[in-house]
Amino acid sequence: MNFATTALHAVPADATAIEALLPDDVVSAQSLRGEWTTDLSMRHAGARRLLVRYELQGPAGAPVVLVAGGISAHRHLRGNDAFPEKGWLNELVGTGRALDPAQRRLLAIDYLGADGRLDAPIDTADQADAIAGLLQHLGIGQLQAFVGYSYGALVGLQLALRHPPCLQRLVAVSGAHRPHPFASAWRALQRKAVTLGALQCAETQGLSLARQFAMLSYRTPEEFEERFDAPPEIINGRVRCAAEDYLDAAGAQYVARTPVTAYVRLSESIDLHRVDASQIRVPTTVVAVEGDRLVPLSDSVALVEALGTLGTLRVLRSPYGHDAFLKEPDRIDAILVTALRGNGANP
């Protein structure tokens, strides 16, 4: 086991005094990273020895909230004084937020398969089993809440179904009990783009194209209309549309940080996901975004209906569609404040 711990700062009542000394996107919080090896019996891939990497931010005695994002997310939620690099959830984690690392201890992991070394079908149930083991390993009896977004919502539903004592409450944002068949088709074609690229050693070009198609499913026509309404140009005799620079950049950025195998196996994992939500016994807030092109509102409604009295639905409309969790931090924070209220921490 390999723990990287940091000096523990006491956070003063007026936290801004210390924060003024740190870059804007860094919070002062007790932080540690670690990794844990487990022997997991995977649903489709049999017994495997796997490594689970995690990061914890926040004071040791505080209630623990696990935050899990999309397939591109990882264990580093936000820059802090131990690990100052920007996190994937920088805007939503911070002083005064529901996810305030001075008030709650935030746990996040790198998903199984995220390092690209597990080339096998990965089920959301496998992720949930690994998390249940990690919590036991870390001596965390129960999470105050599991906040899951996109793929993280699917993993949270599996954790609630398979290991209900692990969590007091689930917040499932932009994810449901099953992948929508249209979204599955969209992902299947993205994986075909990777396969096409791999034919002659242009794997990263295939991955870039896959990511660019994925971007269209994460965002909405409203946003594209707002940003890319210019006529196309003709460059070297070919038509080039206004959104292409943006999409190329998104593809290149993704390729630089994502192993091809990680992308393929986690994309598949979304499509393998199936949960009978009527068997879940954990209070669950389902957050749906109207206009989400991957998770239609109708699937979120079906999920809440299956949850019965344990389910609560919150709906918001955002031009960012599936990416609203990342792009609308104030509105998501307001929902999280309500969802986490009355669970033993300051709101």
Added chain:
Amino acid sequence: MNFATTALHAVPADATAIEALLPDDVVSAQSLRGEWTTDLSMRHAGARRLLVRYELQGPAGAPVVLVAGGISAHRHLRGNDAFPEKGWLNELVGTGRALDPAQRRLLAIDYLGADGRLDAPIDTADQADAIAGLLQHLGIGQLQAFVGYSYGALVGLQLALRHPPCLQRLVAVSGAHRPHPFASAWRALQRKAVTLGALQCAETQGLSLARQFAMLSYRTPEEFEERFDAPPEIINGRVRCAAEDYLDAAGAQYVARTPVTAYVRLSESIDLHRVDASQIRVPTTVVAVEGDRLVPLSDSVALVEALGTLGTLRVLRSPYGHDAFLKEPDRIDAILVTALRGNGANP
């Protein structure tokens, strides 16, 4: 010039008597095919000598309706006794329909570029100019109507703008004054799939993948939910989703009949399209499909508003989205009957 004419049948009052002798998808109609060479000054590609291939069905004296479809459409609308092979609009052309080749003379063309031999940017204005020339060549002073669907609607808008004497009325189905920026981005990525395939010496695989992504834009999540709600299978260690067989088949079918260059240049042509509809002086019925993922209702509404008193909007909701024109023949026919009424022919 190369005319293939057929014997002219008089169509009896009880047409079913003769039709009973023909296969179900063949109508008895006077039909001819031809091709015409023109020197065209193209908007982006300069002066070119081009061939325009056309087919006419229906009696010589009847009012002429030009029917133009999507970028995959061609001059053969429906099987008839001269050319019995199935057409691309078999369901919507026939006895008792608005598009009845016993009552109207139906004209259709192969688009410029459709043979894959014109590897240059093609504007919808170029298509309109070629059609205006063809009408003159054929001695057709004025079309009773131009019925355009998808790309055909864009070409019809250009014809109405640039050559108003050519047509009495325009029916523009599932096409607007501009491509929507989100739809343009979607098409740009399809063209990148073709480019990626070409890099790998797998051009047809690239085209197949492009077509499969296009299918997702032509149809709707509702249809996919209805047809492909089965869980995925794991085949040779990879996840295969329920829609993949269908999409593979759609890709293969398309590749078999479409030159790569034709696809790329006509796809580009949609993105080059821009019309100032406030300058159009031809009565126009705009038909929009709610749930069309390529042409949002808001763009059809904007088009009708720009047309002012000359514009009429018809909206329908269909699980087939952009493909409703092809998949909902009865409902589309009802709209065409109204749109073409009172223009000198039997309804």
